[in-house]
Amino acid sequence: MDDISVWCLALVCLAACCLIMAAAWLWAHKIKNASVVDMFWSYNFPVIAILLFLLAPGWETRRILICGMVIIAGMRLGTHLGRRILSHLDEEEGRYQQLRKEWAPNAERTFFFFFQAQAVSNVILAVPFFVILMNPAVGVNAFEWIGFFLWFISVSFEAMADRQLAEFKKDPANKGKVCDKGLWYYSRHPNYFFEWLMWVSYFIFALGSPYGWLGVISPTIILYLLLKVTGIPATEEQSLRSKGDAFRAYQKSTSVFVPWFKKS
Structure with missing residues (x-):
């Protein structure tokens, strides 16, 4: 390089x-x-x-x-x-x-x-x-193909999560309520999860090039920002201020980040 x-x-x-x-x-x-x-x-x-x-x-x-x-x-x-x-x-x-x-x-x-x-x-x-x-x-190598397919999955699901939330907010009857439909039923922040996964895909893609290991800096920083700084903490603080008990109940029943099985 x-x-x-x-x-x-x-x-x-x-x-x-x-x-x-x-x-x-x-x-x-x-x-x-x-x-x-x-x-x-x-x-x-x-x-x-x-x-x-x-x-x-x-x-x-x-x-x-x-x-x-x-x-x-x-x-x-x-x-x-x-x-x-x-x-x-x-x-x-x-x-x-x-x-x-x-x-x-x-x-x-x-x-x-x-x-x-x-x-x-x-x-x-x-x-x-x-x-x-x-x-x-x-030539396109195996790391680059894997990175591309993971990118396609992550961007598609992030777009799905954004669309589901936007449609929920469009309905006046949902004002003051918490979106728990679609991917939001399993995770409080599926959009953030798939955004992070997209940066993982760029890192994997980079592994097919010299010095590709340097690419790990991106998903690492994004994960830290989402979990500790401007992502989830700020978003949840605002949701607690605006939705109160409804959001507290939602917190108890869902995964904070990774879409997973619904908690009982």
């Missing part, structure tokens, strides 16, 4: 993501809604994929395959989040309202650095893509 080329690619991608997040922060500051950061975080991965497709020296077919995967997944998630956020743009999501309170009176300045930290996380999480796209070897 050409270390200089990798670092140059990383800097180009970082600059692009930071500029996008700076523009996103300006918009968020204007409308007083930091929720938009989630949408742009997702869209940054397709941006990275396009830059790497154009600039990285790897085998063209492999570049098409992995960049196509990243673009499809990032655009799907970003658009799903965008629809939700834009549908109530005048109302900041509960998680960010809470951060705004905690960071007062310097919330806007802190949000700027928060947005930039998201840009940095985009590039760090893209490590498997850098590894894969620097590989000049011709």
Whole structure:
């Protein structure tokens, strides 16, 4: 692997993501809604994929395959989040309202650095893509096929979970209730689980390239963030504030993360 080329690619991608997040922060500051950061975080991965497709020296077919995967997944998630956020743009999501309170009176300045930290996380999480796209070897190997099929399964089920939740929320009769339909019957966060599984698939795909073991950083970071930081803890705290006892009962009967058998 050409270390200089990798670092140059990383800097180009970082600059692009930071500029996008700076523009996103300006918009968020204007409308007083930091929720938009989630949408742009997702869209940054397709941006990275396009830059790497154009600039990285790897085998063209492999570049098409992995960049196509990243673009499809990032655009799907970003658009799903965008629809939700834009549908109530005048109302900041509960998680960010809470951060705004905690960071007062310097919330806007802190949000700027928060947005930039998201840009940095985009590039760090893209490590498997850098590894894969620097590989000049011709031919798709077993690790790459396994990674592709696991990616297809994880993205399909994440989309299913998102669709089930969106349809549940559309029904006015479900206002204040907890979604326990479909995949949500077995797990409180099936969308997060399959999002993590998608990053596992990128790691497996990367194992077919030199230095592919470096790709483990992505699913490891994602798992930590989902379980301990911005994923499940923040989401469940907000659900407890908004749904109270109904969500407490749901917590007792379901798996927190992995879709599994329903608890008795």
